[in-house]
Amino acid sequence: VNVVAPEGALPGALLLSEIREQPAVLERLLERTGEIEAVAAEAIRRGTSIVRMVGHGSSDNAASFGVYAFGILPGWTALRDSISLSVYYGAEVDLRSSSVIALSQSGRTPDVVEYVERARRRGAFTIALTNDPASPLAEAAEAIVPLGAGEERAIAATKTYTAELAALTLLAAHAAGAGAAYVDGVRASAVLLAELIERLEPSVRALATTLAFVGRMFVVGRGPEFATAREISLKLMETCRVAAEPLTATDLAHGPVAALDALFPVWMIASNDASLPAVVDAAKRVRAGGGTILASGPAAGAIEGAAAVLAVPPPPLPLLGPLLSIAPGQVFAWALAQAKGLDPDRPNGLAKVTLAP
């Protein structure tokens, strides 16, 4: 039973409608395959061995995923570069074998644009991933991958984030000569994501009601799913006013586990890959520390003693897991905000485009 009232009537209607749009956004991005392939070819031609990603908020979270996409597929060193190092501290780093990928929904984040201008002057191949191909960022970069997510009206980004994940995957896959398999994989993921979101909407509401009191959370993911942990934390902070902190399974054991108690739930993302034993071990430490576990991800069933399970279907290819694993977090944040009496479309003190220094 779908208990969602007509859109527009509810707080969070904008956020929910954009969460639902995501499968269509992924399918639209696949129409850009030719352009993405050409950008990847140019990165190779320019001798890329390092990918420097820059962005803020959700875009920076997508970059966390890019570290794995480029590391695993073409075997490139990919990093979330420090914007302040070049823009504020004037560091003069050799950029000749670097490609820069600047991620920005609006293409108007000032320090991201400035970073790209500097990097381009210093010889990097510069690529803009943005929704607005007429933005200053698109102007500053040599190449553009238009995300085509359409106008994002909710303040908490959702469809831009998944479009960024998919664009990074497709760039990395084309650079590794594996474009066709990943195009098929993203297409299949879009279908799975649509089913998942529909299934989550009614079921997550009950869970959110029982957790309406929560003010602190850890969100644990490892490898490519660390991006998911960061993005879920950000949604919980901005829409639910929860002090949510993303951690790798190993980070958790090195200190933060000491902070847990029964009112401090831990959201754990488990995948069927080599990181699973570390996540399962971390879950044991959480239980021993008295924390409540919410298990999610395709291997959620491997987490023992979870108070709630938000399962995710297995992805068509292992690296595509984060395209699906983010959905439970987005829908949960939408539901938890309402359970707390907050409107997730009106976060305290936030504007859609941040023009801060």
Place this chain on the structure above:
Amino acid sequence: VNVVAPEGALPGALLLSEIREQPAVLERLLERTGEIEAVAAEAIRRGTSIVRMVGHGSSDNAASFGVYAFGILPGWTALRDSISLSVYYGAEVDLRSSSVIALSQSGRTPDVVEYVERARRRGAFTIALTNDPASPLAEAAEAIVPLGAGEERAIAATKTYTAELAALTLLAAHAAGAGAAYVDGVRASAVLLAELIERLEPSVRALATTLAFVGRMFVVGRGPEFATAREISLKLMETCRVAAEPLTATDLAHGPVAALDALFPVWMIASNDASLPAVVDAAKRVRAGGGTILASGPAAGAIEGAAAVLAVPPPPLPLLGPLLSIAPGQVFAWALAQAKGLDPDRPNGLAKVTLAP
């Protein structure tokens, strides 16, 4: 008036004695200048242009500082590398112009040792920064910088962290041909740090008492001081059970500011450098969001409307700021734990050496 009771009588006595030891640890490290210079020379001889740092907890926080030390001084690309990318996901990245710096107090963290073994086989120049020159990590690496911090008995690391900061600074400075200036700078910092710690101990207690109710905090720092923000957050999590999250000034504006309320203080580290306007702007957003500000760092006075100020003297060289800025956080964590009735020497569920997968 120093109100501290005799050591051994108080919870947190171990932690406090190691906080106080830090100036002596810095001076001892300077006796290793010849060894550090030789390691830097070998890194240059091996054609280093990328520095890959690996470590967990406080060691990973020190690596955040290394990004700036190597970027600003020799102009090298430095990154906190993903351990899981090579150890769990088998990524095959070209490491020929890479130096690896593995940071571990004990030298016994299993995945750090495994990362170093793999990187060495793939052609990286591998350097261990550890307290134990007979550890498996020291064995696995080609070069060792012994931190010489002495046995660290408190579970929350303090003196190892500052020794790591100083060792990274000296490696970067020698690589840039600026060794002598930084040796002098670290020596002068040790003197300032000793005075600072003595001054902080009595004054911080009153502040901690008024904040005993705190369960959530953000800690904001930018550039080299982001490492300080991460390390203060970790101390607060592990000794005070506070959900403390490190953020850059820009991160804060991109979402987390929405979570603030009057019971959610923000610790802000301000330095007299190009990042100051961003930190001052972030402080305005915190006040507008209803958060309470604790201002720290050498430019703490530039933060308007702070509820408390924990000033830090100007460092002898700008990059050495984090050697001093960490002290207020360490002493505050020690005092806040006691104000909350916790023993910072007995965190819940933590052991000194984490042997998790």
